[in-house]
């Protein structure tokens with residue numbers, strides 16, 4: 001396991017700038033999640049670190065060693081590809097043992113068998129070991145491709161949306177499993193997703209990408225509580241943050257254009273009157289969908305839920321986030 | 336609703352015909368379509384086969400159709416299996432088959448592998464390499480006899496250029512030792528492109544991401560070649576071998592053009608021998624039996640081979 005440092009990394013494909021000036025330190029033993037929509041440059045970042053793609057500018061160092069000119073094999077990274085890239089002519093067992101059979105490793109036969117069995121057990125694919133890779137469902141293929149990374153003990157695990165094609169239960173299981181592998185092995189992980197639950201639950205650090213740029217890097221708490229911009233704010237949190245014009249609550253101070261209101265950041269019983277459109281009961285909590293002068297707002301209902309659809313309720317922002325006309329957050333000294 | 340093609344056709348059908356067709360069931364119409372094909376197959380494939388089997392048990396001679404035909408049981412087959420000429424011709428076929436397949440697979444795969452590397456103008460190279468395959472065997476046979484001509488031929492000249500041997504000191508087509516090889520060379524020249532094309536299709540079917548995964552899994556280029564490239568191209572390669580094998584088992588045209596089976600009978604392959612027995616010596620019954628033996632051999636070998644091919648594809 002090792003520390004990975006990116007310094008001013010850039011990569012273009014023709015005129016398209018896929019990654020721009022990216023600097024990031026992935027500490028030894030950290031679990032970094034890269035968050036961003038499709039096309040933000042997440043996959044390209046992973047491919048640059050793995051060495052499948054060569055960076056135009058900047059440096060990549062792994063474990064204190066600049067690896068810009070090293071092959072993927074020399075860099076010693078494990079990668080889970082976004083599309084399941086299994087060896088179609090091999091069985092699941094052969095797919096899983098493929099990385100271990102590398103002559104560099106000199107792993108003994110017994111060790112390979114044991115390791116494959118262990119990983120297959122974690123990923124719940126032991127019963128499919130003798131299937132051909134092409135005889136699996138999408139979810140099973142994805143698990144095998146995760147497994148092919150997990151059998152190794154690389155400098156860093158790179159995972160490109162590994163859970164995106166799995167069903168909800170398995171995804172929850174594997175989130176916990178990955179987190180366990182991370183803390184037990186002290187593994188370093190760089191994990192790409194556009195699913196914010198995965199980011200919040202697993203990450204020690206989150207990096208938010210916007211059109212090839214790393215716009216914020218910090219702990220999930222920091223990103224959630226102190227987003228640098230509207231863009232970052234709307235990447236984390238479910239339901240999404242409410243972005244509203246500042247005048248709506250008469251909060252304009254000349255600088256603030258938009259306020260960001262997390263669903264839990266409202267005080268009931270004072271402020272503006274909004275009508276209740278819809279109520280969502282989600283078991284442990286209840287969501288209210290409100291309408292305030294034509295603006296839809298989603299909030300968390302106070303416990304007990306004294307409201308019903310069609311009635312009116314007064315709400316007041318509680319510590320809202322303020323953004324200027326460029327969508328950047330205005331940071332005030334006094335909270 | 337707008338009128339479909341079917342509606343239009345139905346309307347244009349003359350009333351008399353329409354009335355007739357209306358009475359037919361789907362099954363009957365299906366037979367109507369398949370019938371002509373089945374009829375053709377029966378008359379030009381199945382019937383001759385059965386007739387040949389029948390003739391193979393007789394002493395019939397096609398140049399004496401009025402002579403009484405005697406059924407002589409398995410005598411023809413016994414004589415063929417004891418005929419040293421036949422065995423020599425089978426050996427010539429086996430030699431030709433083995434070496435053409437060997438060289439065509441080796442060179443064809445190598446060329447495909449090189450062409451598959453992304454370089455500028457590889458499409459042009461593919462077109463150039465494929466040219467020989469597009470020529471008629473008669474033409475190829477003809478101009479190679481010129482190329483092989485000891486005094487003025489290009490082939491001997493090239494060999495001389497590289498080895499320094501006297502160009503008129505050897506005759507590719509005239510020498511007992513060299514003649515079998517001269518045919519192997521021409522067939523390889525002509526048909527390697529075919530094997531190359533099929534291998535190329537195989538190589539192109541391997542997605543890049545598999546090599547990327549292998550790269551990440553720290554497999555060396557050599558290991559990638561043997562654990563990914565070869566196994567994934569193998570079904571294609573085997574298909575090419577099947578096509579070429581069946582074609583070359585019945586090789587006729589090139590040999591007739593180049594050596595006519597000579598010198599002596601060194602290049603007299605089974606098919607040439609068969610033609611001689613049937614249409615020069617007019618031993619119709621005897622050659623029918625030989626044809627049946629060849630048929631069973633090809634059919635048997637091909638079936639075994641196709642089984643193996645399916646097994647490889649299943650993997």
Ligand SMILES: Nc1ncnc2c1ncn2[C@@H]1O[C@H](COP(=O)(O)OP(=O)(O)O)[C@@H](O)[C@H]1O
Pocket residue numbers: 013016017018036037038039040041042043044045
């Ligand atoms: N090989 C490539 N050739 C051309 N453009 C590419 C290539 N790979 C990625 N891109 C472009 O770079 C941008 C970032 O892509 P990618 O890293 O795959 O995004 P993400 O994984 O976040 O969805 C996209 O606009 C994509 O079209």
Ligand SMILES: [Mg+2]
Pocket residue numbers: 039042043044082160
């Ligand atoms: Mg991607």
